[in-house]
Amino acid sequence: xxxxxxxxxxxxxxxxxxxxxxxxxxxxxxxxxxxxxxxxxxxxxxxxxxxxxxxxxxxxxxxxxxxxxxxxxxxxxxxxxxxxxxxxxxxxxxxxxxxxxxxxxxxxxxxxxxxxxxxxxxxxxxxxxxxxxxxxxxxxxxxxxxxxxxxxxxxxxxxxxxxxxxxxxxxxxxxxxxxxxxxxxxxxxxxxxx
Amino acid sequence: xxxxxxxxxxxxxxxxxxxxxxxxxxxxxxxxxxxxxxxxxxxxxxxxxxxxxxxxxxxxxxxxxxxxxxxxxxxxxxxxxxxxxxxxxxxxxxxxxxxxxxxxxxxxxxxxxxxxxxxxxxxxxxxxxxxxxxxxxxxxxxxxxxxxxxxxxxxxxxxxxxxxxxxxxxxxxxxxxxxxxxxxxxxxxxxxxxxxxxxxxxxxxxxxxxxxxxxxxxxxxxxxxxxxxxxxxxxxxxxxxxxxxxxxxxxxxxxxxxxxxxxxxxxxxxxxxxxxxxxxxxxxxxxxxxxxxxxxxxxxxxxxxxxxxxxxxxxxxxxxxxxxxxxxxxxxxxxxxxxxxxxxxxxxxxxxxxxxxxxxxxxxxxxxxxxxxxxxxxxxxxxxxxxxxxxxxxxxxxxxxxxxxxxxxxxxxxxxxxxxxxxxxxxxxxxxxxxxxxxxxxxxxxxxxxxxxxxxxxxxxxxxxxxxxxxxxxxxxxxxxxxxxxxxxxxxxxxxxxxxxxxxxxxxxx
Numbered sequence: 001x002x003x004x005x006x007x008x009x010x011x012x013x014x015x016x017x018x019x020x021x022x023x024x025x026x027x028x029x030x031x032x033x034x035x036x037x038x039x040x041x042x043x044x045x046x047x048x049x050x051x052x053x054x055x056x057x058x059x060x061x062x063x064x065x066x067x068x069x070x071x072x073x074x075x076x077x078x079x080x081x082x083x084x085x086x087x088x089x090x091x092x093x094x095x096x097x098x099x100x101x102x103x104x105x106x107x108x109x110x111x112x113x114x115x116x117x118x119x120x121x122x123x124x125x126x127x128x129x130x131x132x133x134x135x136x137x138x139x140x141x142x143x144x145x146x147x148x149x150x151x152x153x154x155x156x157x158x159x160x161x162x163x164x165x166x167x168x169x170x171x172x173x174x175x176x177x178x179x180x181x182x183x184x185x186x187x188x189x190x191x192x193x194x
Numbered sequence: 195x196x197x198x199x200x201x202x203x204x205x206x207x208x209x210x211x212x213x214x215x216x217x218x219x220x221x222x223x224x225x226x227x228x229x230x231x232x233x234x235x236x237x238x239x240x241x242x243x244x245x246x247x248x249x250x251x252x253x254x255x256x257x258x259x260x261x262x263x264x265x266x267x268x269x270x271x272x273x274x275x276x277x278x279x280x281x282x283x284x285x286x287x288x289x290x291x292x293x294x295x296x297x298x299x300x301x302x303x304x305x306x307x308x309x310x311x312x313x314x315x316x317x318x319x320x321x322x323x324x325x326x327x328x329x330x331x332x333x334x335x336x337x338x339x340x341x342x343x344x345x346x347x348x349x350x351x352x353x354x355x356x357x358x359x360x361x362x363x364x365x366x367x368x369x370x371x372x373x374x375x376x377x378x379x380x381x382x383x384x385x386x387x388x389x390x391x392x393x394x395x396x397x398x399x400x401x402x403x404x405x406x407x408x409x410x411x412x413x414x415x416x417x418x419x420x421x422x423x424x425x426x427x428x429x430x431x432x433x434x435x436x437x438x439x440x441x442x443x444x445x446x447x448x449x450x451x452x453x454x455x456x457x458x459x460x461x462x463x464x465x466x467x468x469x470x471x472x473x474x475x476x477x478x479x480x481x482x483x484x485x486x487x488x489x490x491x492x493x494x495x496x497x498x499x500x501x502x503x504x505x506x507x508x509x510x511x512x513x514x515x516x517x518x519x520x521x522x523x524x525x526x527x528x529x530x531x532x533x534x535x536x537x538x539x540x541x542x543x544x545x546x547x548x549x550x551x552x553x554x555x556x557x558x559x560x561x562x563x564x565x566x567x568x569x570x571x572x573x574x575x576x577x578x579x580x581x582x583x584x585x586x587x588x589x590x591x592x593x594x595x596x597x598x599x600x601x602x603x604x605x606x607x608x609x610x611x612x613x614x615x616x617x618x619x620x621x622x623x624x625x626x627x628x629x630x631x632x633x634x635x636x637x638x639x640x641x642x643x644x645x646x647x648x649x650x651x652x653x654x655x656x657x658x659x660x661x662x663x664x665x666x667x668x669x670x671x672x673x674x675x676x677x678x679x680x681x682x683x684x685x686x687x688x689x690x691x692x693x694x695x696x697x698x699x700x701x702x703x704x
Contacts, residue, residue, distance in 0.1 A: 039277075039288065039289065048418070051622075051623070055623065056623075059623040059624075059625070063365050063369075066369070067368075070372055070387075073387060077384065077386060081653055082648045082653035082654070082655060083648060083649065083652055083653025084653070085381070085645055085648070086382070087379040087381070087382050087384040087386055088386075090375060090641045090644065090645070091372060091375045091386060091387070094368055094371045094372050094375070095368075095372060097364075097368050098365065098368040098369065098372065101361055101364050101365045101368060102365065104361055105359075105361045105362065105365065108361065109359060109361060109362070112359055112362075112624065114359050114362070114624030115622065115623045115624045116621075116622050116623075116624070118622070121418045121419075122418055122622075124417040124418055125414040125415065125417045125418050125618055127417075128413075128414055128417050128586075128590070129414060129611075129614075129615060129618075132410075132590065132594065132611050132614070133611060135594060136594070136604065136607050136608055136611055139598075139604065139607070140604055144595065148591055151587055151590070151591065152587045152588075152591070155417075155583070155586055155587035155590070156583050156584060156587060159417055159583070159586070160581070160582070160583020160584070160586065161583065162581070162583050162584065166584075170584055171587075174587070174588055174591065178591060178595060182595055182599070186599075188598070188599045188602070189602045190595055190598050190599065
């Protein structure tokens with residue numbers, strides 16, 4: 001039996017999975033026995049590849065940069081005193097914490113394994129993002145119907161490898177349904193062509 | 195009895211047809227997203243927030259609550275049948291549930307889980323009914339200093355109890371607090387971090403942040419997963435567990451109810467931790483612990499009971515203190531704020547209809563869910579065949595169009611997309627979204643209470659220690675903040691050895 005990713009999503013604390021078991025033993029994937037330890041090890045193996053120290057450093061640097069920027073902006077707003085604070089005091093406190101945490105993470109978190117590597121699979125979210133951005137840009141101009149249809153087709157056919165037949169059929173139904181709900185039934189002011 | 199009057203009036207609220215309908219819709223959606231791997235309850239609630247704008251507050255919260263506890267029921271089904279937890283809180287159910295299914299006892303596992311969930315949920319509602327007013331009346335005397343300490347402790351606990359890297363979760367929390375400062379400063383009227391943008395002057399709305407980070411971020415992240423078509427079993431045998439099974443599991447259901455109830459109240463606790471703790475406890479208590487992982491009914495009944503009890507009891511801190519205990523509750527908090535209701539100790543007194551309506555709707559919701567997960571479970575198993583590739587664009591479109599309807603503005607839609615990217619990147623780099631959203635909703639409360647307390651104390655931060663409750667909370671805050679540091683120091687040596695081992699392992703799989 002092929003390994004199944006346990007957590008393709010989920011709300012809070014999705015990363016709870018590895019905490020369940022302990023042993024990073026080689027999981028016997030024969031399908032005979034699934035002790036919690038083996039399952040946890042198998043899930044661990046099935047996770048996307050972890051990113052290297054460079055990615056960890058980059059994310060820490062972004063945090064650090066944002067923190068330093070916020071410190072500068074808060075200083076510009078003025079701090080005042082605790083008894084008579086200026087608008088910058090509270091953001092200043094938070095951004096100091098942010099800078100400290102970012103620096104801590106830069107040093108300590110270099111070898112964390114909780115970041116994921118960008119792989120060829122990451123092109124899918126990028127494509128998805130482009131279609132979303134295009135939809136946001138085009139909606140006020142030509143209404144939502146055509147961009148939504150194109151988005152559905154791209155996501156189903158190219159990102160989800162559905163067949164053309166089901167892609168076209170479902171996309172058309174989806175757009176029609178959204179038109180029915182948002183325009184006809186709810187009478188919202190969503191920009192629409194028809 | 196005076197105490198019971200508002201409780202009984204609450205039932206009248208629930209039985210209004212509109213509220214019953216939304217309760218049904220909520221638990222149905224919850225059950226569905228629990229069954230479908232992909233979106234969790236937090237993401238779903240975030241995406242559906244615009245739906246709540248045009249309904250009564252009580253109706254809105256009844257629906258959102260239904261999604262939350264409904265997902266706890268639904269998540270079980272995939273754990274048992276496919277070894278694929280639909281929800282994080284059902285992970286441990288896989289261990290014994292899937293084994294039971296392999297032995298042809300899938301029905302037993304699902305039946306026990308449903309009965310356990312119902313018992314745990316109901317027990318927690320009863321606990322909530324009696325405990326919540328007590329907590330609320332105790333908290334009525336809370337002033338600004340207590341709220342400052344409580345909000346800080348809440349954010350810290352949610353960040354540190356999260357399972358990822360603690361520093362990263364705290365960073366997410368700090369960013370959430372910072373985002374909350376965008377806009378006009380309520381005390382001085384000066385603009386902060388608006389960069390001259392008029393749209394930012396009123397601050398960033400909670401809904402686009404939640405929809406982007408939880409909703410769209412999750413959708414984009416899921417696009418990266420390979421779309422594995424789940425093979426659902428076509429038929430399911432009897433789901434009514436035998437008397438023997440029930441007797442065997444009754445103890446664990448009872449223990450799970452109590453454990454889940456208390457873990458749910460704690461900030462940062464909640465369904466996931468409760469289910470894991472219950473599994474561990476059942477295994478430890480069992481006379482033959484070796485049965486666990488090989489199809490022990492207690493290993494399904496206990497955790498499933500606990501996660502439902504916790505899902506219900508985590509409403510207590512939100513509805514009585516105004517402090518959300520986890521990310522999903524932060525969304526409820528936001529939803530209430532949108533409705534012009536500020537959750538807090540005065541809620542029980544001032545809005546008894548809302549409070550008791552929501553609490554009592556959970557009885558109805560749990561009964562509906564029991565019906566859906568015993569006689570109707572076959573229908574939900576069939577839903578497993580809906581492919582993620584088809585659902586993804588639909589949820590994305592719901593998010594975008596829903597975001598537009600909040601204020602009829604494209605600016606909100608743009609914000610959702612921007613925060614969607616932020617949410618995706620956070621997930622990729624191992625930053626949890628929960629603390630960010632939680633800190634964001636608590637941000638303005640925290641700042642204003644802090645500034646008001648400092649005014650009272652004449653600018654002396656040590657003033658917090660002159661009041662017993664705020665002093666205690668702050669001492670706990672310091673302890674919790676220092677604890678991981680000490681623990682890391684101690685386990686440093688052990689960790690370095692383990693890391694070398696896991697390094698080689700991960701390279702093999704690349």
